[in-house]
Amino acid sequence: MDDIRVPLDRDTPSSLARRIAERALRRWGVTDQVEEDALLVTTKLVQNVTKHTDDGGELRMTLRDDAxxxxxxDTNPALPHVQQAEPHRVGGRGMMLVASLTRRWALAPRSGPATPARSYGRR
Structure with missing residues (x-):
């Protein structure tokens, strides 16, 4: 199992996390379509952290046998959710994209002060 970890704060550009993720995905030898989908999921999840938290968080990507x-x-107690797309509203579609591009996704709420909330996508 191989993994990467990237600390995030409010000022971390999603493009930086995306470049780090891209290098890992290429090292892991994934197909172009999987890379493209994983990078979009990574971007959306990182943007959620940098936009909706005060103290940032962490991106972690792990290569598993099948995913x-x-x-x-992050430490935000509010969990992200899939919103109904409104045609005239800019934004609010990030988790809908994550849900549509991943085989499975889930949220794990914090169970104590040291356990962060997590969103994940598997491809």
């Missing part, structure tokens, strides 16, 4: 696990951890 790539993409997780973001």
């Amino acid at each position: 790539i696990l993409i997780e973001v951890a």
Whole structure:
């Protein structure tokens, strides 16, 4: 199992996390389509952390035998959710994209002060 961890704060550009993720995905030898989908999922999850938390969090990507696990951890007690798309609203479609591009996704609420909330996508 191979993994990467990237600390995030409010000022971390999603493009930086995306470049780090891209290098890992290429090293892992994933197909172009899996890479493209994983990078979009990574971008959306990182943008959620940097936009909706005060103290940042962490991006973690893990190569598994049958999947790539993409997780973001943060301390925001509010969990992200899939919103109904409104045609005239800009934004609000990130988790809908994550849900549509991943084989499975889930949220794990914090169970104590040291356990961060997580969102993940597997492809």
